[in-house]
Amino acid sequence: xxxxxxxxxxxxxxxxxxxxxxxxxxxxxxxxxxxxxxxxxxxxxxxxxxxxxxxxxxxxxxxxxxxxxxxxxxxxxxxxxxxxxxx
Numbered sequence: 418x419x420x421x422x423x424x425x426x427x428x429x430x431x432x433x434x435x436x437x438x439x440x441x442x443x444x445x446x447x448x449x450x451x452x453x454x455x456x457x458x459x460x461x462x463x464x465x466x467x468x469x470x471x472x473x474x475x476x477x478x479x480x481x482x483x484x485x486x487x488x489x490x491x492x493x494x495x496x497x498x499x500x501x502x503x504x
Contacts, residue, residue: 443504446488454481459501 433456440452457467468478491500
């Protein structure tokens, strides 16, 4: 399972570099970790799956999601995945 996680992480870094650059230009306040989480959210991963992929805690991912919403000015009732895909 952990090897699969590493492979997925590498694929994000390689295949999603353009998307990360796009997001970085539109939202320069986002950190690299937040940008990676945005890409994983766009892929439809749950917070738990993102935590496993990035070898992080669920609480840490929830905090990142909160900060992403705040920096991008996305309200709570709005679906974060849908908002990111519409950028």
